[in-house]
Amino acid sequence: MLGIRRVVVKLTGKLFDDRSRAGVLREIAGVISRKASEGFRLAVVVGGGRRAREYIELGRELGLAEGVLDMVGIEVSRVNALLLASLVGGVAHLPVPRSVEEFLRAWSTGRVVVLGGLQPGQSTNAVAAVVAELVGADLLVNATDVAGIYDSNPKENPNARLLKEVRVEVLEGMLRSEELAGLYELFDRVAMNIVKRSRIPLVFLSAYDVKSLEGAIEGGEFTGTRVLY
Amino acid sequence: MLGIRRVVVKLTGKLFDDRSRAGVLREIAGVISRKASEGFRLAVVVGGGRRAREYIELGRELGLAEGVLDMVGIEVSRVNALLLASLVGGVAHLPVPRSVEEFLRAWSTGRVVVLGGLQPGQSTNAVAAVVAELVGADLLVNATDVAGIYDSNPKENPNARLLKEVRVEVLEGMLRSEELAGLYELFDRVAMNIVKRSRIPLVFLSAYDVKSLEGAIEGGEFTGTRVLY
Amino acid sequence: MLGIRRVVVKLTGKLFDDRSRAGVLREIAGVISRKASEGFRLAVVVGGGRRAREYIELGRELGLAEGVLDMVGIEVSRVNALLLASLVGGVAHLPVPRSVEEFLRAWSTGRVVVLGGLQPGQSTNAVAAVVAELVGADLLVNATDVAGIYDSNPKENPNARLLKEVRVEVLEGMLRSEELAGLYELFDRVAMNIVKRSRIPLVFLSAYDVKSLEGAIEGGEFTGTRVLY
C-alpha cells in the first residue's frame, strides 16, 4: 500500500442548502470520482447545513433534549452524505456508515467513503479528525465557506488577510477565543486534540474553489491555509 | 398476549413540515405515549413531507436516479420518525428501524416502534401495511390531512361528502383512477394488496383530529372512514 | 467506472427444485463467474421455487399470517441464493444480503451479489427491479422457465408465438389481465412501476438457455423478448 495517498475531506453542509449550489456539488463529486479512479484513497465527511439547523429548531420547539437534537442534526448530515455518495457514483461506498466500525468496514472495500456525523456532543469536524487518524491520512482538508484562516474575521473586516500558514498553537488560540470560533466554524476541541497528537497535515480552503480542492488532494498547489506543527 | 390490542398508525409527513404544527405533534405523541402505557401495542409509520420533497428535488437537480431519490426521501422520513420517537419518550424504541428485520427486533422489546420508509419503489403506506400484517394488527389507522375518504375531491368540491364506510373494492377503484389517487395520497397498490389479503381493519381519519385518533386506537368512536371487506 | 456493464439477472427458483437441474445451475454459475472475471458487474436475484411453496403450505396449515408466509418464502429463496453464490465461488459475495442496505454494502465490494427476497408483500421480481434501479443497471434479465413473452399462453396454445419485442404498455396490459399474469409469473406491479419510471432495459428469456443468458449479459444475441419503452 506504499505510495497510496490517503486524504480526508471535510465539506461544509452549506453545499446542500439549496439547488443553487448543485453545480459546485457536481464539480466536487467529479473531482472525488476522478481522484479515486487515479488511485487516491478518499474519505469525505459532510456537515448538516441549513436543513439540519431547521430540523434542530423544530426539535427544540418540541422540547427535545440536546443530545436528541444532535442526533437529528447527524441524521440530516447523513442525508447529505447519501446525496454526495450517489453523485460520486460507482467508486463510492454505500450505505453511509453510521459508526466508526461501519466506517472501517466501508473503508476496507477500497471505495471512497462518504459520511456525516457519528455521535452526539461532537461536530463533523471531530468526525473528520477521528477518521483521518484511523486511516493514517496524509492530509485532512477542511473545505468551508471561506478561503482559509484569516488574521481577522473576513466577514467583518474587508482588509482581513488570508494566512498561507498558521502554527497550530495560534489556531488553537483562535478557537479558544469564542467569538472567532463561532464565526469561522472551524474546528472543535476534539478535532484539535486529535490532529495535534497525530500531527495530521491539515489545510483549510474554500469548498467553492474546486480547483484548490483538487490541488490539495493531489499534494499540489491550492489557495488556502496550511497548519504548521 | 390475548386481549392486547395492536394498532399501526400511518402519520402524514406534513406534520413535520414546519414549526406551526408542533402543537399537534405534541398532542399525538401524548396520545401514543398514554395508550402505550395503558397496554396497547403500537407501531407508527411516518411519511417524509415537505422536506423529503425538497431533498428529492435537489437530488433530481443533481441528476440522481429515481431509486436513489426514493432512498433520500426514506432517510428524511426516518428523521421525522426519530423526532416523533423522542417526543413519545421512554415507551418508544430507539433507534428507528431501517429494515423489516430491525422492525421485528424493535417490536420484540415491547416498545412503541416509530419508523419511516423502508425500501425504494414503495410508499410509507405500503410500509404501514407490511408492518400491520406482520404484527397481526387489530387496526391500521391512516392519518392524513383530510378527514377520510370523500365521494369526490374535498379540495375541489365544497360539497364533497365524507363517507363513513367504504367497501374495499370501491376504494380500489378510486386508487385506479389516477387523479384521485394523486389528490388524496391515500394508499398504493402494495398496501392495498396486503390489507385485502389479510383483511386488516383499516380506517382513514385526519391527523389533526387527535381525539378521533385516540378513539380509533381504543376501538371507540372517531370521525373518519372505515373500510369494509 | 465508465464502460463497466452492469447487469441484474432474475433467476426462477425452479432451478433449485430438484437435483435434475444441477447441470443447468452449474452452467449458469459458470457464466456468472466468467462474466464477472471479464469485468461485468452482476447482481443475481433468485426465487424460492417448489421448496418455498411447500414451506408456505406447511405454514398455512399451521395457520400463520400471510406476511409470515411471505417471510418463510423469502428465507427459502435465500437458501437458494446461498447455494448459487457458493457455486459461483470466489467472485461472489457472501453472506447473502437481507435488506437493501446490506445489498448496497455487498455491491460496494465489487463482487457478484446473489440474493433472494427482501420484504413481505413483494415478489423477487420486484427485488430485481429495485436492485437494477439502484445500481443503474444497463440491463435487467428475467430468466424464467419459458423463452420469453408470447402472444398467447405457450403452455395452452401450441401455436403461441414468441415475441422478439414487446412495448411496455402491452406488457403492462398483459399483467393487468390476471390469468395471464398467473400463468407467466412474469412481473409484479412494483417491478413494472420501477422499470418504467427508470426505463431500465429489460429482456425475458429462458433460464435453461444458458447461451442466450450469456449473450444477453454481454449485450450480444439471445433468444427471448426485449421490452421497448
Next chain:
Amino acid sequence: MLGIRRVVVKLTGKLFDDRSRAGVLREIAGVISRKASEGFRLAVVVGGGRRAREYIELGRELGLAEGVLDMVGIEVSRVNALLLASLVGGVAHLPVPRSVEEFLRAWSTGRVVVLGGLQPGQSTNAVAAVVAELVGADLLVNATDVAGIYDSNPKENPNARLLKEVRVEVLEGMLRSEELAGLYELFDRVAMNIVKRSRIPLVFLSAYDVKSLEGAIEGGEFTGTRVLY
C-alpha cells in the same frame, strides 16, 4: 431474577418434515407460549430435518464444500425456527438470531428465543448446549423422536429398555461408539463437553410426548431419561 426457571429445549427438525406433524407442532407451540406467559424463560433450538438433508444433497450434487453444506443446513433450520417462533406468537422474539451475540440480544428482551444452527462444523445439539450454558439454564431438554436413552437401539431391538437415568460417563461412552451415535442422533462432542463442564441438568424425551415436554419444563414429571453427573 431469583426463582425464574430458565429452560432450553432442543427440538428435532423432523417435526417440520411434512404437514402430518402440524398438530404436534401446534401443541408444542402452545406449551411454549403458555409456559412463557407463566413466567418461565425459554430458548428453543430447532434442527433442520428432512428439508435440510435434501438441500444438502442438492448442494453435494453441485459439488459444494462441506462447510457450505453445513451453512445450507443451518439456513434451513432457521426457516424452521421462523415457523415455530411465528406459531408461538407474541411472546416469541423475531427475527431468528444468527449468532451468539444476536441470541444474547434477543434473550435480553425477555421473550422466548427460537433459533436454528449457528456455525459450520457444529450440530444444533451443540447450539443448545452453548445457549443453555450462557443463560445459566436450570434444564436442557433434548426432545428427539425416541422417548429417551435406551439400553440398546430401540429401532433394532424390540426389547430395548428406556433408561430413567443414565450417568454422563455412560452416555459419553455411547457417543464414542459411533454406530449408536449415528442411530440416536443424540449429542455431539461439543455439546457433551459443555454440559459436563457446567453440569447442566439434562433430560432426553420424545418431542411427540408434549405432556412430558411440559412436565420437564415445569420441573415436574415426564417420561424420558435424566442424565446424572
Next chain:
Amino acid sequence: MLGIRRVVVKLTGKLFDDRSRAGVLREIAGVISRKASEGFRLAVVVGGGRRAREYIELGRELGLAEGVLDMVGIEVSRVNALLLASLVGGVAHLPVPRSVEEFLRAWSTGRVVVLGGLQPGQSTNAVAAVVAELVGADLLVNATDVAGIYDSNPKENPNARLLKEVRVEVLEGMLRSEELAGLYELFDRVAMNIVKRSRIPLVFLSAYDVKSLEGAIEGGEFTGTRVLY
C-alpha cells in the same frame, strides 16, 4: 414512565485491575442488580484500567497510530463491561453495545446496560455524559478511586479537603489546569460540555464506597461531591 429514576454510573476501570478488587466488584454488581429490580433504570460505563494501559503500551511499542491505540483501549474497557454485565446477571443486557445506536437499542429492552468506550479521541467519561444526556438521566455518578473533588490534590496534600459541593465553573477551571486534570482523571472537555449544556445532575464519589454509590443512585445520602450549575 413518570417517576422512574434514571441513573448513569461511570466506574473506574481500576476495579478490574486485579483479583484483589473482586469483592468490591461483586458488591457493586449486587447494588446495580438490586436497584434495577427495584425499578431504577441504570446504565453503567466502565473504564479500561491497567490492562488497557498495558495493551496500549504494547501497541505503541509496535508503532501503531494513536487512534488505533484508543480503539485497543476501548476494546479492553468492553471486556470489563462484559465481566460486569455478566456479574450483574439476568437484569443486565448483553451483548455490550459498541455504538450509540447499539446503546439505544439495548436501553430499549429495559435492562441495565453496561458498556465501555465508544470512539477514538474520547474518554469513557465522555461516553457516560453522552449516554446520560440521551436517556435524560436524573443523575450521573462518577465513581473514581478518590472520594470526590478536593480543594487540592489529596494524593499530594494530606490536608486536602473534600468538597461537598463545587460549582461547575470551578470544576471547569480545575480541568483547564492540566496537572490537576491529569491527577484526578476527572472529566474531559466533551463530558464537561455535555453536562453543562443539559445541566445533568452530577456527583463524584469513590467506587470503593459502595454504600455511597447506592445512596446516590437512590437519591439519598452519600459521601462525595455534588456539582452545582
Next chain:
Amino acid sequence: MLGIRRVVVKLTGKLFDDRSRAGVLREIAGVISRKASEGFRLAVVVGGGRRAREYIELGRELGLAEGVLDMVGIEVSRVNALLLASLVGGVAHLPVPRSVEEFLRAWSTGRVVVLGGLQPGQSTNAVAAVVAELVGADLLVNATDVAGIYDSNPKENPNARLLKEVRVEVLEGMLRSEELAGLYELFDRVAMNIVKRSRIPLVFLSAYDVKSLEGAIEGGEFTGTRVLY
C-alpha cells in the same frame, strides 16, 4: 479466481503476551502484508494468550459461568486480532469479524482478515478450521510455540524428535491421549473433524520461525510437520 493461493494461519496468542515479542509480531505482520500484496489470500486467527487467561481467572474469581469465561477469552483474542490487523496495515480488513457471517463479509472485500475466537465451547483452532473450510483454503498453518509435532513431548524429553510428516490418524490418537493434548495445545476435536472431512492441507510450525511461516504460505520449504491424510 483460479491460481490464487488461499492460506489460513492460526497464530498462538502468546505472541501478544508481552512487549518482548514485538519484534516477531512485526516480522509476522510484514510477511502477511507482503504475501497479500503479492496476491495470496490470507486469513489469520489469533489466540488469547496470557491476558485471556488472566481475565478468565478474574472472571472465575468473580464466580462467572464457564460460557461467559469463554466469551471473555474470545474478546481478548479479538483485542490481539485488532493489534495484528492494524500492524498489517492497509491490506488488512477492519473491524475484526465477530461471527462467521461477519468473517465472510470481510473476506468478500479481498483483504486479509484477522480474527480471534467466535463462540463459547470452541477453541481458536476450531475457528481456524471452520474458516479454512469455508474459504476452500489450500493450506492451514498452525503456528504455535514449538516447531511442530514431536514423537514425544519436547518440553520434557530433550531427545524428542520433530516429525516431518504425521498421518492424521496418528495425530488424532495423540489428541485423544489427554496429557499430550494439554501440553501441545494443538488441535481440538471440532478442528480435527473439519480438517479430516475436507482433507484440508495442514502444517504445524513455530510462530517464531518467520521464515518457515513465509515458506509454508508460499507453498515452499519450511521447518515443521505436515499432516498426511
